[in-house]
Amino acid sequence: MSRMRCAIVGSGNIGTDLLYKLQRSDALEAAAMVGIDPDSEGLARAAAEGVEATSEGPGWLLGHANRFDLVFEATSAWVHRANAPRYREAGLTAIDLTPAKLGPLVVPPVNLDAHLDAPNLNLITCGGQATVPIVAAVAAVVPVPYAEIVSTVSSVSAGPGTRQNIDEFTKTTSASLVEVGGADHGKAIMILNPAEPPILMRNTVFCALGDGYDRDEVADSITEMVRIVASYVPGYRLKAEPVFDEDLFRTPGGDVKARVVVLLEVEGAADYLPPYAGNLDIMTASAVRVAEAVAAAR
Amino acid sequence: MTAAFRLTDSTLRDGSHAVAHQLTEDQVRRVVAGLDAAGVPVIEVTHGDGLGGSSFNYGFSHTNEMNLIRTAVEAAVDSKIAVLMLPGIGVKDDLRRVAGMGVRVARVATHCTEADISEQHIALAKELGMEAVGFLMMSHMIEPEALLHQARLMESYGADVVYTVDSAGAMTIDDARRRVAALKDGLSCQVGIHAHNNLSLAVANSLAALEEGVDQIDGCMTGLGAGAGNCPTEILVAACEKTGWETGIDPISLIEVADRAVRPIRPEQGVIDGDGLLLGYAGVYGSFLLHAKRAAERYGVPTRDILLELGERRVVGGQEDMIIDVAMELQRRAAAVQPAVA
Numbered sequence: 001m002s003r004m005r006c007a008i009v010g011s012g013n014i015g016t017d018l019l020y021k022l023q024r025s026d027a028l029e030a031a032a033m034v035g036i037d038p039d040s041e042g043l044a045r046a047a048a049e050g051v052e053a054t055s056e057g058p059g060w061l062l063g064h065a066n067r068f069d070l071v072f073e074a075t076s077a078w079v080h081r082a083n084a085p086r087y088r089e090a091g092l093t094a095i096d097l098t099p100a101k102l103g104p105l106v107v108p109p110v111n112l113d114a115h116l117d118a119p120n121l122n123l124i125t126c127g128g129q130a131t132v133p134i135v136a137a138v139a140a141v142v143p144v145p146y147a148e149i150v151s152t153v154s155s156v157s158a159g160p161g162t163r164q165n166i167d168e169f170t171k172t173t174s175a176s177l178v179e180v181g182g183a184d185h186g187k188a189i190m191i192l193n194p195a196e197p198p199i200l201m202r203n204t205v206f207c208a209l210g211d212g213y214d215r216d217e218v219a220d221s222i223t224e225m226v227r228i229v230a231s232y233v234p235g236y237r238l239k240a241e242p243v244f245d246e247d248l249f250r251t252p253g254g255d256v257k258a259r260v261v262v263l264l265e266v267e268g269a270a271d272y273l274p275p276y277a278g279n280l281d282i283m284t285a286s287a288v289r290v291a292e293a294v295a296a297a298r
Numbered sequence: 299m300t301a302a303f304r305l306t307d308s309t310l311r312d313g314s315h316a317v318a319h320q321l322t323e324d325q326v327r328r329v330v331a332g333l334d335a336a337g338v339p340v341i342e343v344t345h346g347d348g349l350g351g352s353s354f355n356y357g358f359s360h361t362n363e364m365n366l367i368r369t370a371v372e373a374a375v376d377s378k379i380a381v382l383m384l385p386g387i388g389v390k391d392d393l394r395r396v397a398g399m400g401v402r403v404a405r406v407a408t409h410c411t412e413a414d415i416s417e418q419h420i421a422l423a424k425e426l427g428m429e430a431v432g433f434l435m436m437s438h439m440i441e442p443e444a445l446l447h448q449a450r451l452m453e454s455y456g457a458d459v460v461y462t463v464d465s466a467g468a469m470t471i472d473d474a475r476r477r478v479a480a481l482k483d484g485l486s487c488q489v490g491i492h493a494h495n496n497l498s499l500a501v502a503n504s505l506a507a508l509e510e511g512v513d514q515i516d517g518c519m520t521g522l523g524a525g526a527g528n529c530p531t532e533i534l535v536a537a538c539e540k541t542g543w544e545t546g547i548d549p550i551s552l553i554e555v556a557d558r559a560v561r562p563i564r565p566e567q568g569v570i571d572g573d574g575l576l577l578g579y580a581g582v583y584g585s586f587l588l589h590a591k592r593a594a595e596r597y598g599v600p601t602r603d604i605l606l607e608l609g610e611r612r613v614v615g616g617q618e619d620m621i622i623d624v625a626m627e628l629q630r631r632a633a634a635v636q637p638a639v640a
Contacts, residue, residue, distance in 0.1 A: 166386050243622065
């Protein structure tokens with residue numbers, strides 16, 4: 001089987017990390033990196049890897065569309081909104097790593113197979129990829145009237161695209177807790193922490209629990225899900241056993257008598273930025289997983 | 299007479315922390331009416347963690363903040379109503395909504411090193427015709443020059459004023475003075491200070507800021523606010539008058555409002571207990587206090603140890619989830635050293 005020819009649009013943190021992950025894939029070929037800044041480090045690294053690197057932007061890609069099958073968008077939400085219709089016209093499948101939310105939201109262990117024919121698949125956000133699986137694991141065994149996540153990343157790992165998309169991050173991640181995670185209501189919070197040395201990516205998931213839940217069943221479902229995510233993001237792990245708190249919680253999904261709190265840590269594979277930047281890894285590893293599934297389905 | 303500075307009262311926003319976000323419409327109506335009649339120009343009303351703050355992480359609001367804000371706008375005759383918003387917690391739609399409700403001032407807060415996440419929100423506030431305030435939290439953590447660099451970003455996005463915010467109540471008088479002086483020196487827009495009282499210096503820091511030319515000051519009636527509480531508005535006004543700074547507000551009527559409308563909300567406000575002091579001493583975000591006390595109870599570990607460990611880890615505002623993390627870890631450590639004797 002010939003490998004799927006992929007272009008990475010965006011030469012920032014995410015695009016560069018993705019470049020290294022694609023180099024290891026048997027099903028995908030990093031055929032080009034497309035940026036807009038000729039001095040960007042990402043483009044220099046792509047060239048050093050023998051990957052075609054251009055600073056001529058998406059226009060270049062569309063001019064050479066017949067040389068590619070698939071495009072990874074690693075820019076920002078509004079750039080993707082402008083690019084997406086042009087990719088589609090050119091017959092390029094788009095895997096969107098911005099929170100633009102144009103195509104269906106995909107989280108590999110939850111709904112990977114559901115949207116393999118879609119022309120545009122959205123990877124939500126790093127926080128979404130880290131937390132939606134946990135919400136889905138809880139929702140699989142008990143109703144979740146409300147789910148909330150707090151995603152904290154080191155300041156140095158959040159590039160300008162991430163910073164300018166903080167609203168889109170919050171909204172798209174909130175939506176994914178409901179649309180993919182299966183909660184009735186969702187809320188996402190994003191925090192940047194400037195501590196030195198940089199902190200590992202941290203995620204906290206709060207799920208309101210409907211009546212009649214079984215602690216062991218919920219905890220087992222979470223543990224199993226962590227194992228599955230860790231199979232493609234090796235640094236993904238529980239920071240502590242799930243914590244069950246019984247109290248009256250007046251959530252937007254109604255009053256509940258219990259919640260489970262799941263503390264997660266994501267250590268990166270250090271393909272591009274050092275291991276603290278687990279937020280890059282979980283995004284790019286998920287994108288590779290989705291693209292490989294698309295390739296296999298062709 | 300013109301006032302020497304513009305006063306913003308945050309009893310109904312920062313004070314929300316002190317009552318675990320249980321403020322009611324009735325309380326809002328009475329406090330706003332009192333402050334408005336006393337001549338306080340700006341009154342902030344929001345969940346303690348800003349628009350959208352109602353959550354597991356920060357505590358659910360007793361009353362939807364939109365109802366509280368609407369009540370405040372209706373109760374105010376001359377005072378402008380302000381809101382706080384933290385990018386990452388609240389979203390631009392929240393700002394659009396409150397602008398439509400008659401809110402005139404949007405205060406956009408970020409950690410002191412992360413000003414660039416406020417660009418869209420400050421720009422939107424201006425577009426909506428609101429005053430835009432840049433609010434640099436935990437300002438004690440960086441040097442004045444670095445703070446100025448971040449403040450300049452907010453100014454470049456359109457902020458009408460940039461505040462140095464002592465969220466941990468950790469600043470000494472000299473710390474406050476140097477930060478205000480650096481901002482006054484390097485910015486063309488106005489400069490504000492928001493002080494907390496963990497070291498019992500909130501009023502003193504605000505007065506020192508006035509000597510450095512600060513344009514805007516925050517207070518909370520009776521000090522009602524996160525951690526050990528804020529700069530008490532009525533004390534600030536009284537102290538200003540005695541020092542010779544014109545406020546445009548009658549201290550006697552403000553003292554009456556404090557006693558009648560605010561003191562009953564939390565009679566014990568004003569006591570700086572050991573934990574409150576420790577926040578300022580260790581430089582820990584003030585809003586963590588009640589969450590840490592609750593976690594201490596829930597997981598059976600001392601509040602003091604939780605606060606010190608949070609300081610050690612240099613957690614920033616908004617990371618309330620780390621309190622659970624720290625409490626669990628202390629619980630594990632304690633279990634590990636427990637002697638196995640009956």
